[in-house]
Amino acid sequence: MNSLHDTDVNVGDQLAPLVLPLSRSLIVATALASRDYQDVHHDPTLAQQKGSQDIFMNILTTNGLIGRYITDWAGPDSIIKNVSIRLGVPNYAGDTMTITGTVTSKQDGQIVVGVVGANSMGNHVTGTVTLVLGATGQGGTK
Amino acid sequence: MTTAPTDTTDSAAFEASLQQFVGLEIGVVAVAPDEVNVPMVRHWCEAMGDTNPVYLDASAAAASVHGGLVSPPTMLQAWVMRPFGQGRDESESNPYSQLTKAVESHGFTSVVATNCEQTYDRYLRPGDQLTMRTVIDSVSGEKTTGLGTGHFITTRQDYFDGAGERVGSMLFRILKFRPAPKPAPAAPKPLRPRPSLTFDHLFWFEGLKQGKLLIQRCAECGVLRHPAAPMCRECRSIVWDTIEAGGRGRIHSFVVVHYPQIPSIEYPNQVVLVDLDEGVRVVANTVDTNADQLVIGAAVQLEVRMCDDDLSLPFFKVVQS
Numbered sequence: 001m002n003s004l005h006d007t008d009v010n011v012g013d014q015l016a017p018l019v020l021p022l023s024r025s026l027i028v029a030t031a032l033a034s035r036d037y038q039d040v041h042h043d044p045t046l047a048q049q050k051g052s053q054d055i056f057m058n059i060l061t062t063n064g065l066i067g068r069y070i071t072d073w074a075g076p077d078s079i080i081k082n083v084s085i086r087l088g089v090p091n092y093a094g095d096t097m098t099i100t101g102t103v104t105s106k107q108d109g110q111i112v113v114g115v116v117g118a119n120s121m122g123n124h125v126t127g128t129v130t131l132v133l134g135a136t137g138q139g140g141t142k
Numbered sequence: 143m144t145t146a147p148t149d150t151t152d153s154a155a156f157e158a159s160l161q162q163f164v165g166l167e168i169g170v171v172a173v174a175p176d177e178v179n180v181p182m183v184r185h186w187c188e189a190m191g192d193t194n195p196v197y198l199d200a201s202a203a204a205a206s207v208h209g210g211l212v213s214p215p216t217m218l219q220a221w222v223m224r225p226f227g228q229g230r231d232e233s234e235s236n237p238y239s240q241l242t243k244a245v246e247s248h249g250f251t252s253v254v255a256t257n258c259e260q261t262y263d264r265y266l267r268p269g270d271q272l273t274m275r276t277v278i279d280s281v282s283g284e285k286t287t288g289l290g291t292g293h294f295i296t297t298r299q300d301y302f303d304g305a306g307e308r309v310g311s312m313l314f315r316i317l318k319f320r321p322a323p324k325p326a327p328a329a330p331k332p333l334r335p336r337p338s339l340t341f342d343h344l345f346w347f348e349g350l351k352q353g354k355l356l357i358q359r360c361a362e363c364g365v366l367r368h369p370a371a372p373m374c375r376e377c378r379s380i381v382w383d384t385i386e387a388g389g390r391g392r393i394h395s396f397v398v399v400h401y402p403q404i405p406s407i408e409y410p411n412q413v414v415l416v417d418l419d420e421g422v423r424v425v426a427n428t429v430d431t432n433a434d435q436l437v438i439g440a441a442v443q444l445e446v447r448m449c450d451d452d453l454s455l456p457f458f459k460v461v462q463s
Contacts, residue, residue: 001195003206026189033189035223059258060219061190067216068192076196077207080215084259134207 003075015073015101024093034060057091077134085127095119160281166237174221174272212265222274250292250318257315271304292319332406343370350454353446356384368422389444391418426456435460
């Protein structure tokens with residue numbers, strides 16, 4: 001896994017999209033791995049009784065997937081400083097979410113990537129991730 | 143004599159009362175039941191599909207900028223999640239419960255999470271023992287959103303390590319709202335105009351309800367007539383019976399009606415005058431026929447269709463002759 005360095009990144013760079021089929025197993029496995037036991041994330045019957053069409057992804061997982069998306073691109077020498085997200089439509093089991101990202105700023109050693117996770121109903125999440133890339137010559141695993 | 147307070151006063155008092163909650167700490171300090179540990183990180187990475195080696199591969203982590211294993215930063219909240227089966231603290235002494243009740247008492251009963259902002263002061267490492275404190279950060283004034291009118295409530299969670307140093311924080315915003323009224327169910331499709339039924343042509347509409355296009359026939363001289371009439375124009379007999387049309391014919395003339403548009407009619411409104419093979423002419427709409435197929439002399443085939451429970455009508459489709 002290579003790491004990006006400051007000099008590799010420019011404002012306007014687009015990250016490769018991540019297409020993520022939202023299987024029921026993924027919704028449940030990620031909810032439990034994030035210790036979120038709310039029934040709407042694993043019990044379809046109760047989720048429907050509460051007005052949802054199916055179980056849906058929990059917020060910790062949305063954060064986790066965005067973190068993964070960023071380090072998949074930036075590599076192990078990146079350090080995430082901030083993840084700010086705005087939540088939209090739910091990620092229901094059976095749908096597919098595609099995460100895309102664009103470098104929106106590069107200043108004082110900090111990179112900001114604008115991210116969007118969209119499913120068939122619209123934007124599930126929009127937000128920004130602020131990160132620092134391993135500086136050249138500081139022992140990064142380029 | 144007393145005067146009821148105006149709505150404005152009420153609302154201003156309510157808004158002011160909400161601001162009293164800002165800055166209050168919610169509940170006790172949460173203590174993570176487990177120190178930051180590799181097995182829980184492994185479960186997280188497996189489920190998320192996260193292959194960043196700094197979380198699980200000790201030698202790769204040591205060679206990285208992190209200098210050793212770290213926990214995924216976005217896993218911050220997971221370390222202090224409520225155990226399975228333990229509900230929210232809804233005790234009356236909890237300021238968050240009080241705030242929730244206050245907004246719910248004004249009708250803002252629905253809830254949706256809108257924002258989550260996490261800031262990481264440093265990455266967590268195996269062995270870190272986390273505690274977390276939650277404070278009500280802000281309560282917005284009344285806002286109108288796509289979901290309905292309500293108040294945004296933002297809480298702030300600060301995370302500390304065993305030495306009491308802050309390692310991260312999270313702003314979490316929800317909207318407590320009064321659901322927007324559901325849109326009225328779509329109005330039922332208007333019905334086609336009703337024919338004014340008389341004894342003379344009731345048989346014709348009744349026949350259509352059974353899927354048959356009937357043609358009136360003079361019982362004396364056998365001449366067919368349409369539209370229905372009480373008397374034979376040839377022999378003046380008022381005795382009649384009917385035959386069922388075979389359903390084939392040709393376009394004698396046609397028109398496409400553009401104006402006025404009637405809600406119950408489908409457009410383009412193509413009206414054909416059809417010479418039935420039996421020798422009478424019928425006016426009807428077309429089905430499954432494009433404008434360029436409307437040609438005088440084109441062969442047509444009858445289709446009787448039910449327009450609604452009480453009305454069936456003949457339609458014609460242009461076919462290969």
